[in-house]
Amino acid sequence: MTLNRQSTPGADTKAPTRPRLFDKHGIDNYILHGSKAKVDERVDIGYDEKSGYVYWLPNAKTPPFSCKIEDPAKGSKLGGLKSFTEYKIHAQISNGRVVSRRYKQFEWxxxxxxxxxxxxxxxxxxGKQIAGRFENEFIEERRRQLELWLNRICHHPVLCASFPVQHFVTCELTEKNNKDWKAGKxxxxxxELREAAWLHCVxxxxxxxxxxxxxxxxxAFAQQQPGLETHLKNLNQGLIKYLERHAEIYKPDMQRLGELFSKVFIALQTDTSTSGNQELSLSVSKISASFQGIAELYKTKGSESxxxxxxxxxxxxxxxACFPLILNIQRNASECIKSVQQRGPTATPDFSGAIHRGQVFNYVVLAEINFFQKDKVNDLNLYLKSLLHEQIQFYENITVELRAAAATFD
Incomplete structure (x- = not known):
């Protein structure tokens, strides 16, 4: 990173450090000059001396909470010319109320x-769907994914207590009564406390x-992040193909086998005189029913988990995917801090304040990394355990179907 300096002939090499020309997020300005914005928010970062762990402290008044999104319903306006889907959100907080939100309000x-x-x-x-957006299957898929997204936001100790989130989950909004919603918006x-200016709250x-x-x-995290992201993307693609095979290959194959065994059953039924033939035909009928049952399992239980x-x-x-930008800003900020340290008090009139603000920013980045890392371990343990238990149950149900057919031969 190249820092802008005064270029006047004969200028002192210890001239004050200036923000980069393209200081898009204001981090250089924050470090060098602070901000005059009024600070009426507070975010705390804690430190565990025993483990050396830097972490976000939950807001005492608004700790993390969960939300339920239920009962998606179609709505319309402009005399039915414009249609949309509304989702009912119930925040699990004291005096929580049910509010309705459209996708565009999630975007906001x-x-x-x-x-x-x-x-x-x-x-x-x-993502948005362009065509067929009111199909029941899509609406349910979006409901699940919006609930996941909102719970991720409300689980974060900083985001959950922010005004936009609290406004979103508590403010009632109807076509006839939207004054409070618009005022909050x-x-x-x-x-004014956004981008680097928000750091003054910390x-x-x-x-x-x-x-x-x-x-x-x-x-260390910056080295780990790209590999984990890449391999999770690969896993995601593998799971998508696996789900496609469930729907397009495994389920139809099981159905087809069930139909073929059913035709064998019909053919066997024509022989009414051979001893044991009727018992055999009934067994084949049970095999047909078992494969039809397995096909249904592939449609529901096999793919659901x-x-x-x-x-x-x-x-x-x-x-x-959020971290590359955060880490890039942090690298640039570190260079700015190094420049300030090398130049000493001539770098900025508020030298000690600049050093402190640089430290605050590094703590913010580290607290966010540690929060992610801790969640990653807890979440993936839970997700994998759930996946395996549900897959075990799925294959046990297949075994039950096959055992029921096999029992007819005993």
Missing amino acids: LHEQLVNKFRFICVPPLP RKSEKD THTQSNLTEAQIATQID VRNFNERIQEYIGLL
């Missing part, structure tokens, strides 16, 4: 969070971690 929330919390992972929303959209517990130790922890697991893998791919 996503935009507000990304713009305000540039250094926190805000996963992407599930304006408040969020005019918020305070952290003093630790015995050195700059080098913090840099080492951040760099894999689909649910894959939706969560897709969510983690989205989270990991």
Whole structure:
């Protein structure tokens, strides 16, 4: 990174450090000059001396919570010219109420969070569908994925307590009564504490971690992130193909086998005189029914657990995709801090403040990395355990079908 400096002939080599020309997110300005914005929010970062762990402290008034999204319903406006789907959201908080939200309002929330919390992972929303968007299967798929997304947001100790999230999950909105919703939207959209300016809200517990130790922890994650993202993407593609085979190959194959055994049964039924033939034909009929049952299992139980697991893998791919930008900003900020340290008090009138602000930003990045890493272990353990148990149950159900057919030969 090249820092802009005064180019006046004979200028002192210790001239004040200036922000980069393309300081898109304002991090250089934040480090060098701070901000005059009024700070009426507070975010705390804790430190565990025993483990050397930097972490987000939950907001005492608004700790993380969960949400349920239920009862998607079709709506319309402009005399039926424009149709949409509304989802009922119930936040599991004290005095929580059920509010209805459309997809475009989820888009609004996503935009507000990304713009305000540039250094926190805000996963992407599930994509839009252009055609056939009111089909029941798609609506249910979107409901599941929006619920996953919203719960990820409300699980984060910083995001869950933010005004945009609280406004989204608690403000009632109807066509006849949208005054409060619009007022909250304006408040969020005019918020000055976004991008680097938001860092002024952050305070952290003093630790015995050195700059080098913090840099080492951040760099270690930066080395791990691309590989994990790549391999989760590969797993996602493999699971998609596996699900396609369930629907397009395995299920039809089982159905076809059931139909073929059924025709054998019909053919055997024509022989009414040979001893044991009727018993044989009944056994073949049971085999036919077993394969039809297995086909139904492939349609429902076989794919359901894999689909649910894959939706969560897709969510983690989205989270990991947030980090390259965060880590790139952190690298640029580190260069700015080094420049300030090398130049000493001549780098900026607020030298000690610049060093402190640089430390705050590094703590923010490390707290977010640690939050992700801890969640990753907890979540993937839970997801994999659930997947395996449900797949075991699926194959046990197949075994039950086959055993029932085999029992007719005893």
